[in-house]
Amino acid sequence: MRITTLCMSTTVQRTAVFERINMEEVNRSVHYRLDASGKAVNAARVLNQLEEHCAFLICPAGMENMDEFVMLAKADGLEASIIPVPGRVRECCTLLERENGRVTELVMDEPAYTEKKDTELIVKAExxxxSELQKALKKSDALLFAGTTPKIWPEDFKVRVCKSACDTGVVILVDFWGKELLSVLKVCTPDIIKINAKEFCGTFCKTEITDTAELMRVVADKSRELNNCIVITRGGDSTIGAFRGEAFEVPTEKVQAVNTIGCGDSFSSGFLYEYLKTAAENSGKPDIQAALAKGTWCAARNAECEKVGTLYE
Incomplete structure (x- = not known):
């Protein structure tokens, strides 16, 4: 199996572990770790843990500190095309508090570059x-496209990527929402839309839906309308899926969570992997229940680890 993962918001993840955090005091960590991250980077790492050399990562990286990201990606054995762009790779800090199991993530977004020299470099990078994406899609079974796209890239970038992948005939899983997703749907329909409940309601509904039965009905109706698969994660609550109008539900796995950051990315990897595997075994028809179960298992394993986006330390 071969899956291309595309990450436009490449990240250096700094995970710091504290016994407790007191907001009005100096807090010293027990230890901390650095990892290559970003939604599709995390997904690529998990895919390779499910099947060696399964994933190929494409991502831009800010030139000022891209060497650090490249080193971390190589340490994870990620096969990647890393494309230099102006500025820095963004940084995210995950804070883990052992005493009460609390987790939070601090995201420092990349600045938007407008200088002429930077614009020229961005055009070259695009x-x-x-070119790298077109070559990769020709060798791939699927494209996993997840996360935000910084403002330095053209507004229609996501639309063009999804349309190109659709024309190539690969299975497409997208993990983004709102205006970006609606813009894509005007041009083509991804095979799999994976978002959380708040994002789904924010994209397709006028109000938030909290009742599980009602949400399942609405998701099933939308998947019937789009003739695709929609997967809705809900944190600790059951995960909802729908395939061309048929609804599915899988409970989450209860674990002693260490770090829940990256669970959604790990879920996407497990779901897409099993979706493709069962479709190949069943004359093109994926087993959605099995795919949901695999995604749930991957998310649970990630939650048990300090490292973000992984099945094991």
Whole structure:
């Protein structure tokens, strides 16, 4: 199996572990770790843990500190095309508090570059990225496209990527929402839309839906309308899926959570992997229940680890 993962918001993840955090005091960590991250980077790492050399990562990286990201990606054995762009790779800090199991993530977004020299470099980087993507799609069974796209890239970038992948005939899983997703749906329909309940309601509904039965009905109706698969994660609550109008539900696995950051990315990897595997075994028809179960298992394993986006330390 071969899956291309595309990450436009490459990240250096700094995970710091504290016994307790007191907001009005100096807090010293027990230890901390650095990892290559970003939604599709995390997904690529998990896919490779499910099947060696399964994933190929494409991502831009800010030139000022890209060496650090490259080193971390290589340490994880990620096969990647890393394309230099102006500025820095963004940083995210995960804070883990042992005493009460609390977790939070601090995200420092990349600045938007507007200088002429930076614009020229971005245009060059986009051509290189596009070339790498076209080559990768020809060798791939699927594209996993997740996360935000910084403002330095054209507004229609996500639309063009999804349309190109659709024309190539690969299975597409997208994990983004709102205007970006609606813009894509005007041009093509991803095979799998994976978002959380708040994002689904924010994209397709006028109000938030908290009742499980009602949410399942609405998700099933939308998947029937789009003739695709929609997966809705809900934190500790059961995960909802729908395939061309048929609804599914899988409970979450209860674990002693260490770090829940990256669970959604790990879920996406497990779901897509099993979706493709069962479709190949069943004359093109995926087993959605099995895919949901695999995604749930991957998310649970990630939650048990300090490292973000992984099945094991």
């Amino acid at each position: 051509k290189q990225l596009w």
